[in-house]
Amino acid sequence: MKKMISVLMVLSLFTFVLAACSSKEDGKKKPAKLVVSTWGFADDFFRPEVYAPFEKNHNVEIVVDSGNNADRLNKVRQANSDVDVIYLSDYYAQQGIDEGLFEKIDHSKIPNIDNIYDKAKAPNGEDFGPAYTIAQFGIAYNPDEVNKPITSWKDLWSKDLAGKITIPSITSTTGPMFLDAASNVSGSKEFNEDKAFDQMKKIMPNAVKEYGQTSEFVNMFSQGEIAAGPIMEMYFGDLQEAVPQAKFISPEEGGYAVMNTVNIVKASDQKELAGEFMNYILSKEVQEKSAKAKVDSPVNTEVKLSKTEAKGLTYGDDVISSLRVLDMKFVNQESKQWIDRWNRELTH
Numbered sequence: 001m002k003k004m005i006s007v008l009m010v011l012s013l014f015t016f017v018l019a020a021c022s023s024k025e026d027g028k029k030k031p032a033k034l035v036v037s038t039w040g041f042a043d044d045f046f047r048p049e050v051y052a053p054f055e056k057n058h059n060v061e062i063v064v065d066s067g068n069n070a071d072r073l074n075k076v077r078q079a080n081s082d083v084d085v086i087y088l089s090d091y092y093a094q095q096g097i098d099e100g101l102f103e104k105i106d107h108s109k110i111p112n113i114d115n116i117y118d119k120a121k122a123p124n125g126e127d128f129g130p131a132y133t134i135a136q137f138g139i140a141y142n143p144d145e146v147n148k149p150i151t152s153w154k155d156l157w158s159k160d161l162a163g164k165i166t167i168p169s170i171t172s173t174t175g176p177m178f179l180d181a182a183s184n185v186s187g188s189k190e191f192n193e194d195k196a197f198d199q200m201k202k203i204m205p206n207a208v209k210e211y212g213q214t215s216e217f218v219n220m221f222s223q224g225e226i227a228a229g230p231i232m233e234m235y236f237g238d239l240q241e242a243v244p245q246a247k248f249i250s251p252e253e254g255g256y257a258v259m260n261t262v263n264i265v266k267a268s269d270q271k272e273l274a275g276e277f278m279n280y281i282l283s284k285e286v287q288e289k290s291a292k293a294k295v296d297s298p299v300n301t302e303v304k305l306s307k308t309e310a311k312g313l314t315y316g317d318d319v320i321s322s323l324r325v326l327d328m329k330f331v332n333q334e335s336k337q338w339i340d341r342w343n344r345e346l347t348h
Contacts, residue, residue, distance in 0.1 A: 031059045034270055034277060037076070037086040040066025042295045049289050054280055060273060069173070076101050076265055084268040085277055089173050090123045090131065090259040094328040097124050103264040105129055109275055112282035112300065117320050120299040123259045124328060131259035132281050133296035136314040136323060137174050138255035140221070140239055140248045141228035150228060153181045153251045157199070161206050164227040166217055169210040170342040176331045177256040178230055179338065180324070184253055193338070200346055218242070232258055237294065237312045250322060257323035260296075291315070 036051075043064070051062045065072065065083055069092040075081040076096065088096065096102050104127040107113050113121055113130055120131040141150045147160045156165055168174045182203070183196035208226055211217045214235045220226045222242035231239075233255075236248040262281065264274040280286060287300040297314040298305075305315055314320070 031055070031061045032270065032273060033061050033063055034085065034273055035063045035065055035081065035083045036277070037065045037067075037072045037081070037083040037265075039068070039087065040064065042293075045290075045293050045295050049293070050281065050286055054277060058273065058276065073101075076267075079267065082268075083265050084270045084274045085262060086265055087132075087260060087262050090261055090328050091173055091176070091331060093124050093129070093261040093263060094332050096263065097128055098329070098332060101266055102128055103266045103268070103271060105264065105275070105278075110279045110282070112279050115284070115302055116282055116299040117301060117317075119257060119320060119323070119325060120259065123261060123325070129261050129263035129278065130282065131261050131299060132287075133260050133290070134299055134314055134320060134323070135258040135260070135297060136233040136250065136255040136319070137177050137230060137258050138233060138248060138250045139228060140231045140236055140246055142221070142243055142246055144245055145224070145227035149247075150249060151252055153230075153253055154185045156206065156228065156230070157185060157203050158206075161228060163206065163208060165203075165206050166209055166211050166220055166226050166229040167203065167207050168230060169212045170339050172212055173258065174230065174232065174256070176335065176338070177258075177324075177326060180256070180326060181230070181251075181253070193334075193341075197341060197345060200342075204346060221246070233312065233314055234297065250319070254322050254324045257320075257325045259325075 054060065055062055065075070065081055069088050072086065073088060073092050073096055076083055076086060077099065086096070107126075116130060117134070120134055122128065123131050139150055139153070139156065143149065145164065150156070155161075168178050170176070170179065179196050179200070180191055182199035183191045183193075186192065186195035186199050188195050208220065211220070214231065217229060217231050218235065218238045221229070221239050233248055236246070239246045262278055264271055264278070268274055282300060284300050284302040287298040288303045290296040291298040291303055291305055291313060292309055294312060305313070310316070
């Protein structure tokens with residue numbers, strides 16, 4: 001009997017040790033979860049090159065919630081997701097900020113912010129997230145289909161381009177930028193809504209159609225339906241693949257900065273980890289990888305690229321400093337009125 005009790009005690013002890021070891025091993029296998037809301041493009045780059053190293057170093061599993069700006073922001077609005085970190089264009093980020101959806105950021109805990117362009121540090125205000133990349137909104141054209149080189153925003157109003165261009169819809173990310181360009185073409189130094197809409201009425205006969213998504217521009221340009229139009233530089237590579245002689249220019253009045261931001265969702269239960277992720281994506285290492293893969297233009301000023309590496313990217317102090325930046329708080333306040341007026345006066 002005593003022998004049986006001793007055996008049972010040994011077995012119990014052995015079982016306890018196994019359970020303890022198993023529990024310890026399970027702890028290693030159950031990393032924290034960080035939900036990142038983003039567009040979902042270039043996932044074959046981000047997964048191995050950006051997410052995997054962070055996961056390994058922080059014992060975390062990154063879960064990607066993908067979709068367009070509006071849909072993803074709506075999920076956060078409606079508390080339909082457990083998003084921790086959200087990537088948005090500055091236009092949509094401002095909406096989230098105005099609605100109190102994002103956590104205020106202590107920049108001292110994100111040291112890599114000190115190493116990025118000033119324009120990128122706080123595009124929506126000092127309390128909120130930086131831009132991790134800046135794209136340029138300028139003009140692309142086919143030199144074989146125009147009478148003379150395009151150098152200025154005002155060139156798009158030329159009668160030579162009648163029926164040869166497309167323009168962005170007012171509801172697109174770059175729509176308000178083109179409206180500002182129209183105001184500038186009118187001669188107004190400050191944005192003037194009435195003058196901008198007067199100019200838009202003048203350019204409409206030149207436009208084949210308004211485009212809502214860049215893919216529409218690329219298709220029209222590739223098929224020869226248009227010869228020119230305003231577009232973000234990050235998509236120029238797609239145009240050149242179809243039309244090798246295509247050119248992209250920064251208009252002499254200045255292109256526009258299109259800033260993609262990163263913010264921490266206020267409802268997140270992983271705020272510290274989210275801050276570490278934000279700091280990580282601003283690092284020289286990640287920014288350089290993204291730039292050399294032609295995925296995102298770098299904002300970290302320590303990233304140095306050759307002329308070949310920089311081709312197609314919005315890169316360098318001179319380029320960044322020349323870009324015009326819209327006040328997105330003002331844009332969001334006025335956008336409904338602009339959309340209504342656009343539909344009344346310009347859409348037929």
